[in-house]
Amino acid sequence: MSQLFNILGKGVGSVLSRSINTSSKSIITSSNTAIGSKGLWIGGRFYSTNELSKLRNIGISAHIDSGKTTLTERILFYTGRIKEIHEVRGKDGVGAKMDSMDLEREKGITIQSAATHAKWGQNHINIIDTPGHVDFTIEVERALRVLDGAVLVMCGVSGVQSQTITVDRQMRRYNVPRITFINKLDRTGANPWNVIDQLRKKLNLNAAAVQIPVGLENNLEGVVSLVDGKAYLFTEEKGSKPIIAEIPPTLKEQYLEKKIELIERIANVDDQLGEWLIENDFPNQMPDEKTLKEAIRRCTIARTLVPVFMGSAFKNTGVQPLLDGVIDYLPNPTEKKIIAHEGNNSASQPLEEKEIELFSDPKKPFVGLAFKLEEGRFGQLTYMRVYQGTLKRGDMIKNVNLNKTIKVPRLVRMHAAEMEEIQEVGPGEICAMFGVDCYSGNTFSSPNVNYTMTSMHIPEPVMALSIAPKAKDGQTNFSKALNKFQKEDPTFRVKTDEDSGQIIISGMGELHLEIYIERMKREYNVDTIVGKPLVAYRETIQGKGEYNYTHKKQSGGQGQYAKMAGHIEPLEGMENEFVNDVIGTAIPPNFVEAIKKGFADCCSKGPLIGHPISGIKFVVSDGATHSVDSSELAFRIATAGAFKEGFADASPMILEPIMKVEISIPSEFQGVVISGINRRKGAITNSNSVGESLTIECEVPLNNMFGYSTELRSMTQGKGEFTMEYQKHTPVSRELFNNLIEEYQKKREEERK
Incomplete structure (x- = not known):
């Protein structure tokens, strides 16, 4: 605190930032310094004696098209970070704040995770909006690696989908507590109780509703809180001022039933609430709001309970209670155990086994993790999570993995594509550094310590393409682009084929590689010649x-x-x-x-x-x-x-990647779509019909999935969608085995000539 008041002593105006406008990123001026009864705000950040208890680092994650970016847009609007609401596809020429890339706005999907921060009451929330498409799963991995909590967004109609299962697996991998928001309850066929049942059965989560909806589909008006017993009605056009009312008489019976269910589910995993129930006349006597909130918070942080919120982000319903839930139930940085390893985690010096616990203490030696890189006009932008200590502009810090000491040139706080220049950041914060040469996953520390954070999980690529610049004069920019993309994305790989001399790029799927080829053209003005997709076959024995x-x-x-x-x-x-x-x-x-x-x-x-x-x-x-x-x-x-x-x-054998494919179509196209799956030698594992919508789950060899997006669009009049992720490798058919060997031998003979 004394350092902060020293800064103020030099004049409040000294904290202001310069304004720099660029085509890709902009640095904005911050002058929002204010002193309140419990602390002070500097540059959009709240400082007080207990400031870490008021800080939340959260991610918004879900299956593609569940409404993550739409939800984040509403969060930014209701917290005052943006003045107007814009929609994802950018039909009004603006687009959602967190989808800052032109490609994101054109395609209506999130490609890169985007960071921002907002104030809710006296609390500060760092938010990372992540992609839903499986091809960009590394963005979710590295976000969840550094976050303390998450909001899992579910579609109220579709429920648990293929990528929901992947995101759940990622949250478990990094021990991330989560709350769930069942979105799109305004859509025909929405049923939150089906979704909660799927969370319990398909994901094996102890999910419990903390709200019930007031109306559904076209009649959705708001939610009733099971914790405080109040109804929140969102009748105003932008949902900015919810009306707090009594529980509608038609919902009182359901309210009582679901509240008892919530308390029982908590008591099953929380000894304190269990003892309260034994000592009191439950269900005739209910725990008060404070007791219930504390129990939900304990269980959520311990990952033994998943509180479920409800609403519709698009219809501006239920977002403010969700923000309250983020503050009430998700952990602050001091409530999550942070483990580092003493020693260097590099190829030349393997990681030592000694574990060190880090603490969110600004006075301890600095330790931070570079979890995401972007190349910008001002050089490399390195996103950093500060775990311990304080990082100041001009400090000398060490890249533990590369064993290099550097000076911190500039520090910024991100708001999507805008950057606010700052002088220092404390523990638990997320910031970005300019002009620092490093790789994604590198640990930075004070020069006198040698701690390394555990690295994030990086999935192996499943698909490759040969690529070359069309014009010879594009070779320099072509090489620059490939180097930049490799640094940004650990799942994007580049190698040179020893036999043919071709450049081979590998990634997580067709869309993943297609995006990088398009970015090469737009950002580096390089037109490319792209070869036939190459499948990541494996050789083995039987x-x-x-x-x-x-x-x-x-x-x-x-x-x-x-x-x-x-x-x-x-x-x-x-x-x-x-x-x-x-x-x-x-x-x-x-x-x-x-x-x-x-x-x-x-x-x-x-x-x-x-x-x-x-x-x-x-x-x-x-x-x-x-x-x-x-x-x-x-x-x-x-x-x-x-x-x-x-x-x-x-008995040598060739293995091919089998993809788990989930297809969502109107039921009228069921016959033609199933015929298409059979033609591609797919095996249907499950199907689920909700109203007029049909979801088909199947397993199909990756080699047979090329061009499927075009085929599906034509078969369903543009109404069909599908997602695909790697499932396993299995032996190829004898016919394909012989064909692959024959093709390889021909290729070798041609190269010898």
Whole structure:
């Protein structure tokens, strides 16, 4: 606090920011400094003796087209961050605040996660709006990695969808407490109780409604809170001033039933409320609002309960009570345990096992995680979550992963595409730095500490394309674009094919790669030639294969000699394993290490079609050396020959990626769509009909899904939608097996010519 008053002593005006306008990003002036009875606001941030208890870091996550960005737009409007509401597709020429890219507004989807911050009462909320499309799942991963809580948005008609399951898995991976908002209750067929039932059965969540709706579909008027027993009616056009009223008589019976259900579900997982029920005459006597709120908060933070809110963001209904729920039930930065590791998490220096607990204390050494990168006009923009200590402009901080010390050049707070320049940030905050060279997932700390945050989960790409610039003079910008995109997105990979010399880009799906190709054209003025999509096949074996291989070479001077024997066998899953079963010193340890490296080389490119190898255990059980001619190189060469021999003897097979596909269509098109799935060799696993809408879940080989978006649009008069995510790898048919090998052999012969 003393530092803050020192800043004020220099004059309130010293906290103001410069204004800079650019085509892509803009820095806005902040002069909203005010002193209140409980603290003060500087640059949009509330400072007080208990400021961390008033801070929330949340993400808005959901299946595609559930209304995440629409909900965020309403949150920004009701908190006063924006003056007008604009819709997602930008039909009015403006578009939603959080969809700042032209591509996002044109396609009506979120592509990049966007950060902003808002004030709700005396509380400060950092918000990250994330994409719903599975192709951009890395944006959700890195947002949830650094957030303390989340709002899971559900469609009141569709309920739990394929990407909802993925988002749930991500929230569990990072232990993120969440509340749920059932959106779109104004739509025909909306039923929040079906959605809650699906949350319990499909996601195995202890979900309980904390509200009931007042009307549904066209008659949706508001919600009744089960906690305070009041009705909130949203009759004003923009929903800015909800009317607080008594519970409508027609809802009193349902109110009592659902309140008892809520209390019982909490009591099942909360000892304190359970004891209260035993000591009091429940259900004749109900816990008061304070007792119930405290119990819901404890359970939500412990992730034993998911409170469910209701409304319609598009119809401006139920958003303010949801904001109250964010403050009442989601944790502040001090309520989530933060673990770091002591040591360097780099390839050259592996991560040590010692765990260190971090604390949201501004006086402790600084520790922060760079979770997202963007290339802008002013250089690289690095999004940072501060976990411990204080980060100030001009500070010297260390990139622990790269072991480099840098000076913090500029600090900004993000509001979608706008940036507010600031002088310092404290623990629990989310900010961005300019002009710092690093990678996504790097840990920064004070120079005197060596803590590393655990990295985020990065899914493997499932699809690739060959790409090249049309014009020779576009080569420089082409290379710049590829480097930029790789830094921004860990799931976007670039490599050069050794045989053909082609540049291959890999990603999470057709849309993912299509967006980057379009961005290359718009941002770098590079037209490209794109090759046929390449499927991420894998090579494996189905049986056990023996090998007994000797590598011998004599050509004057020192020769080469290495002998090794053993077997290879299938391994469950997609990982590979090396096992040293050599007894004694038949093969010395340094040569065993060379064999291990040789095995890794073999796994990177299989003998069948040149794709990576998965699911193989390579066992070395015996061997022989020569006192002069044996070397690490000789054993690496021998490993290649031994592997090829064992692989051929073990019934080799090619695996193809199978995608989980969810298709939403009007019921009238059911027959033609199912015929299309069968034609693409898909297997239908489930279907669900709600009113006139039909959802079909199926598993289809990725190789058969190219061009499906166009086909689905034409079959359903533009009304059909589908999402697709990686499910598993399975063996290809014998016909495809032979075709793939034949194509690969032809390609090799052409390259030799």
